[in-house]
Amino acid sequence: xxxxxxxxxxxxxxxxxxxxxxxxxxxxGSGKTRVLTYRIAHLIYHxxxxxNILALTFTNKAxxxxxxxxxxxxxxxxxxxxxxxxxxxxxxxxxxxxxxxxYTRDFSIYDTEDxxxxxxxxxxxxxxxxxxxxxxxxxxxxxGAKNRLVSYREYNSNPIYRAxxxxxxxxxxxxxxxxxxxxxxxxxxxxxDDLLFNTNVLFRDHLDVLNKYQHKFKYVMVDEFQDTNxxxxxxxxxLASVYQNIAVVGDDAQSIYxxxxxxxxxxxxxxxxxxxxxxxxxxxxxxxxxxxxQAANSVIxxxxxxxxxxxxxxxxxxxxxxxxxxxxxxxxxxxxxxSIFEDKMQFKYKxxxxxxxxxxxxxxxxxxxxxxxMGIRYQVVGGLSxxxxxxxxxxxxxxxxxxxxxxxxxxxxxxxxxxxxxxxxTIAKIVVIANEHKVSIWDVxxxxxxxxxxxxxxxxxxxxxxxxxxxxxxxQKNAYDAALEIAKxxxxxxxxxxxxxxxxxxxxxxxxxxxxxxKEFVDNPENEDKTLGAFLQEVSLLTTLDETAEEGEDVKxxxxxxxxxxxxxxxxxxxxxxxxxxxLFPSQMMIGSRSELEEERRLFYVAITRAEKKLTLSYASxxxxxxxxxxxxxxxxxxxxxxxCVKQKNASIKNSFGVGEELGLKNLIKTNHTTQQTVAKKQxxxxxxxxxxxxxxxxxxxxxxxxxxxxxxxxxxxxxxxxDRKARINFEEAGEKLLLxxxxxxxxxx
DNA sequence: TCCGCGCGTATTTTT
DNA sequence: TACGCGCGGA
Numbered sequence: 001x002x003x004x005x006x007x008x009x010x011x012x013x014x015x016x017x018x019x020x021x022x023x024x025x026x027x028x029g030s031g032k033t034r035v036l037t038y039r040i041a042h043l044i045y046h047x048x049x050x051x052n053i054l055a056l057t058f059t060n061k062a063x064x065x066x067x068x069x070x071x072x073x074x075x076x077x078x079x080x081x082x083x084x085x086x087x088x089x090x091x092x093x094x095x096x097x098x099x100x101x102x103y104t105r106d107f108s109i110y111d112t113e114d115x116x117x118x119x120x121x122x123x124x125x126x127x128x129x130x131x132x133x134x135x136x137x138x139x140x141x142x143x144g145a146k147n148r149l150v151s152y153r154e155y156n157s158n159p160i161y162r163a164x165x166x167x168x169x170x171x172x173x174x175x176x177x178x179x180x181x182x183x184x185x186x187x188x189x190x191x192x193d194d195l196l197f198n199t200n201v202l203f204r205d206h207l208d209v210l211n212k213y214q215h216k217f218k219y220v221m222v223d224e225f226q227d228t229n230x231x232x233x234x235x236x237x238x239l240a241s242v243y244q245n246i247a248v249v250g251d252d253a254q255s256i257y258x259x260x261x262x263x264x265x266x267x268x269x270x271x272x273x274x275x276x277x278x279x280x281x282x283x284x285x286x287x288x289x290x291x292x293x294q295a296a297n298s299v300i301x302x303x304x305x306x307x308x309x310x311x312x313x314x315x316x317x318x319x320x321x322x323x324x325x326x327x328x329x330x331x332x333x334x335x336x337x338x339s340i341f342e343d344k345m346q347f348k349y350k351x352x353x354x355x356x357x358x359x360x361x362x363x364x365x366x367x368x369x370x371x372x373x374m375g376i377r378y379q380v381v382g383g384l385s386x387x388x389x390x391x392x393x394x395x396x397x398x399x400x401x402x403x404x405x406x407x408x409x410x411x412x413x414x415x416x417x418x419x420x421x422x423x424x425x426t427i428a429k430i431v432v433i434a435n436e437h438k439v440s441i442w443d444v445x446x447x448x449x450x451x452x453x454x455x456x457x458x459x460x461x462x463x464x465x466x467x468x469x470x471x472x473x474x475x476q477k478n479a480y481d482a483a484l485e486i487a488k489x490x491x492x493x494x495x496x497x498x499x500x501x502x503x504x505x506x507x508x509x510x511x512x513x514x515x516x517x518x519k520e521f522v523d524n525p526e527n528e529d530k531t532l533g534a535f536l537q538e539v540s541l542l543t544t545l546d547e548t549a550e551e552g553e554d555v556k557x558x559x560x561x562x563x564x565x566x567x568x569x570x571x572x573x574x575x576x577x578x579x580x581x582x583x584l585f586p587s588q589m590m591i592g593s594r595s596e597l598e599e600e601r602r603l604f605y606v607a608i609t610r611a612e613k614k615l616t617l618s619y620a621s622x623x624x625x626x627x628x629x630x631x632x633x634x635x636x637x638x639x640x641x642x643x644x645c646v647k648q649k650n651a652s653i654k655n656s657f658g659v660g661e662e663l664g665l666k667n668l669i670k671t672n673h674t675t676q677q678t679v680a681k682k683q684x685x686x687x688x689x690x691x692x693x694x695x696x697x698x699x700x701x702x703x704x705x706x707x708x709x710x711x712x713x714x715x716x717x718x719x720x721x722x723x724d725r726k727a728r729i730n731f732e733e734a735g736e737k738l739l740l741x742x743x744x745x746x747x748x749x750x
Numbered sequence: 751t752c753c754g755c756g757c758g759t760a761t762t763t764t765t
Numbered sequence: 766t767a768c769g770c771g772c773g774g775a
Contacts, residue, residue: 059765087765112764192765259763360762362766382764416751423751543765565763587762603763626761626766 003038003073007031014247014280015039018046018219021240021274022247023267027311028296028609029287029571032249036223037066039247040081041073043219050080054217054239056232058224060085060542062569066223079526082217086232087192088541090199093213094190095537100206101198106404106533108189109540113388114409115139115180115191121412121431122179128172141165142177146193147229147261149200152178186440187408196231203238214242224568225250225270229261237273244274252307253300256565256603258595264305285311285609287571289318291645292615296608298642303598320647323638324618329579332620333366336576337374339616340559343574344376351377355560355572357607359585362625363578364561371559381562387542391496391507392514396539398486402470403533405442418495420463426456466490479535480522483515564607575611577604580619581632604637617646 004012011031014024015038026032036055044050057063063084071078082089095105110118116135119142123133145155155161156174165173184190190198203210220240222228225248228236240246248270255264271277285293293313300306324339326332340354356367361383371378386392397413404410408431416422433451434444444451445467448460466489473482487493496508521538522530560572579585586600608615623632 085765195765256763257765260765362761419752421751425751541765563763589762599763624766626759 003041007035007038008284010280010282010284011035014282015042017247017278017280018043019245021244021270021277023225023270023277023279024247024249024282025279025307025309026249026251026282027285027309028251028254028605029285029293029313030282030311031284031286032223032251032282033062033066033069033569035282036221036249037069037073039221040066040070044070044074044077048219050077051082052216052218053081053083053221054089054219055081055083055221056086056089056223056236057083058085058227059569060088062223063088085541086228086235087195090235091195091537091541094195094198094202097202097206097209098198100209101202102185103190103198104188104404106188108187108400108404108407108410108536109195110184110189110191110409111388111540112139112192113393114189117409117412118183119176119180121428122176122183125428125432126172126176126179128176132170133172133176137170138173138176141170141173142180143191143193144261145177146197147231149197149231149234151197152181183408183435186406186434188404188406189409193231196229196235199235200231200238203235210238214239218243218245220246222246222248223250224254226252226255226264226267227257227262228266229263230266231261233263233266233269246274252305253303253309253602254568254606254609256568256599256606258599267307281309283309283311285313286315287612288313288609289315289613291318291320292608292611295321295615295641295645296605298645299601299608299637299640300605302640303601305595305598319614321641321645322614322616323646323648324616325634325648326618326620327622329363329366329620329623330369332578332618333368333370336367336578336616336618337370337376339576340371340376340574341374343614349573351557351559353573354576355562355567355570355574355610356576356578357562357564357567357610358577358579359564359587359603360579361563363584367561367578376559377556378559378561379556381560382566385543386510386513387539389507389510391492391511395483395487395492395511395514396536398470398490398492399474399483399532399536401467402474402482402486403536405445405467405471406440408441411441411445414490415463418491420459422456422459422463426452426460430460474532478522478530479532480515480519482532483518483535487511487515564603567610568606571610571612573612574614574616575607576616576618577607578618579623580617580635580638581623582635584623584632585635586637601637601640 004015007015011034014022014035018039024032024035026035040053040055043053055063055066057066067078067081067083070081084092091109094103094107098105098107116139119135119138120130123130123135123138145152145161150158150161152174155177162171162174165171184194203213217239220236222236227250236246236248250267252264252267255262258264271279288296290313293311293315297311322339324332324335326335336356340351343349343354344351356364358364358367364380364383368378368380387396394413394417397407397410400407400410401414412427412431415427429452430441430444433439434441437444437451442464445460446464448457448464452460469489470482470486473485476482477485493508493511496504496511499505499507518535521527521535527534564577585604586597590596590600617638619632619634619638621632623630
């Protein structure tokens with residue numbers, strides 16, 4: 001059993017303790033994946049049928065990686081392990097067993113966009129105020145309920161929920177929830193949360209089914225246990241209740257998905273539910289330098305809610321953490337890019353040894369620009385997924401509708417695409433009629449003469465005939481041939497082809513790329529089922545993170561840019577955690593309560609612990625956000641790091657003069673904050689009530705800011721020694737340009 | 751029904 | 766900024 005060699009004692013324990021409940025508390029960098037991999041290999045090596053193993057991971061990527069690693073140890077058998085995300089595994093089971101709860105195997109999976117769109121239509125139909133009942137608010141409320149296994153019936157019968165909603169002036173959420181659920185069901189569709197919720201229902205109401213899977217999954221493993229919600233926890237508990245061979249691996253310090261219903265409470269419940277539980281702590285960090293581990297520990301120790309553990313390392317001390325202060329987001333980008341460039345030169349690093357981590361996707365821009373300018377290759381992970389692009393969603397909607405004629409959201413997307421002269425009025429009418437007559441959308445469509453009549457009926461009739469041919473294609477042909485036929489005959493491909501704009505060209509190529517992906521799916525010998533339905537199943541649960549994993553063939557040497565959330569589970573030699581500013585990180589929306597702040601702190605902990613050798617933290621003293629410049633304070637998290645781990649590196653310019661104060665411009669920009677909207681609209685500057693003439697600011701050396709105009713940029717008309725001088729300052733680069741101005745000033749004095 | 755314009759407003763993380 | 770929505774004209 002050579003795979004046991006090289007493991008430390010707790011790791012070895014975690015691998016060989018196979019029978020009975022086990023909880024592995026795995027600190028960052030403690031070799032968790034290795035342990036999980038060997039554990040599964042160990043089971044199979046000792047005669048356990050891979051088919052009896054269920055391994056639940058957080059991302060598809062994690063599952064695939066683990067499968068590959070297990071394959072290296074035990075070979076082909078690894079293919080038969082049931083390994084995947086909660087959502088994909090239970091979607092698979094629901095495909096098989098869904099008929100018992102009223103779904104067919106072709107049910108659609110609504111993504112968040114579909115769900116919100118459905119909520120939007122319901123709010124409209126109920127004539128509710130869509131400002132009050134914003135789709136995102138309603139969605140998160142419903143989602144939260146489902147993750148706690150609260151059905152709409154309970155929601156509506158329990159006065160607590162209603163009282164809560166009423167306190168926010170939204171008493172109708174329960175009603176929307178009910179209609180939303182009914183509409184999903186009618187559409188033969190489930191949203192993400194339903195995949196878990198309905199699995200719970202299935203196992204609760206159909207003991208024979210539960211029994212079948214309880215006996216099938218003799219060994220259950222859950223990775224990233226700290227990120228599971230109640231709904232997921234209950235599923236695993238049920239599944240493991242016969243054999244009790246359940247092993248969970250997690251780190252409470254890395255729980256960063258509470259916003260999605262993840263509950264650290266699960267760890268505590270786990271101890272309560274399994275009195276014979278064995279707990280193993282993996283505390284030795286193999287990844288990072290002493291400095292980084294120490295910094296991470298010092299930060300996380302500020303949290304009250306945590307399990308005690310002592311992460312340590314025998315690695316070398318390594319470099320101090322560098323703290324970079326920049327004056328603007330643009331400068332931050334340049335400084336980081338410069339730093340990467342220098343480190344590459346000095347230490348012969350590859351691009352791929354660097355990662356830039358940020359709190360929000362929108363922050364990637366300044367780094368992209370700076371890296372591009374320096375000719376450093378980079379890849380941005382996350383953001384808008386390929387499968388979320390409009391044209392891709394459009395074609396997929398056609399494919400979905402060909403298979404599931406009741407898919408309301410797919411229907412709404414494609415019915416008038418390309419234009420068929422069927423407008424919003426008709427679409428709304430169809431939906432309303434379907435609901436009033438208690439028939440499906442498809443019934444209304446195919447019987448349009450009866451239900452609608454008139455001119456629209458002809459168009460609808462043609463459409464339903466078209467869909468029927470697609471249905472036949474989907475049934476008789478393989479996924480690729482069917483998709484190609486649909487893309488062509490729907491007119492979608494033609495319309496995109498005729499759009500010769502740059503975006504249009506890109507969209508056409510994207511659709512081609514989707515078709516290629518379907519072709520690959522069909523050609524892949526590992527896929528037995530080559531139907532369109534099978535492809536859609538694969539695709540509906542893919543995320544942005546999975547895409548980069550699949551592009552593995554042409555791995556380019558690139559700096560990685562991504563959010564901290566996406567970085568979980570990854571490691572890089574050099575990590576930059578950027579935008580370390582109060583309100584940005586921790587995010588201003590998150591610091592309402594202690595627990596929210598603590599989640600942000602865990603996020604910071606995750607960021608720090610991605611680094612192996614060198615960690616750099618940066619922040620800007622002013623930042624361009626949402627079309628305006630904002631003064632920024634350094635993040636409180638910076639003060640929480642053990643000061644012995646940090647050394648400062650200032651922007652060279654920033655030292656000489658503070659942008660705002662020195663030039664008096666801070667006031668002006670601040671004043672402008674209060675009148676932002678007006679300014680943007682009228683394109684002229686309107687002083688706010690507290691803007692007194694005395695606020696007119698002297699730049700220096702007789703340059704007087706006489707007049708301010710805000711439009712696309714900030715226009716300063718400067719009067720003084722150089723009477724006619726005007727400086728046009730683009731908002732985006734204001735920080736930088738203002739500095740240039742002050743340089744100019746100095747030169748005058750010379 | 752469709753299209754374009756202008757306005758207002760939202761800004762987190764992802765299965 | 767950038768996106769979505771509503772309104773008005775064709």
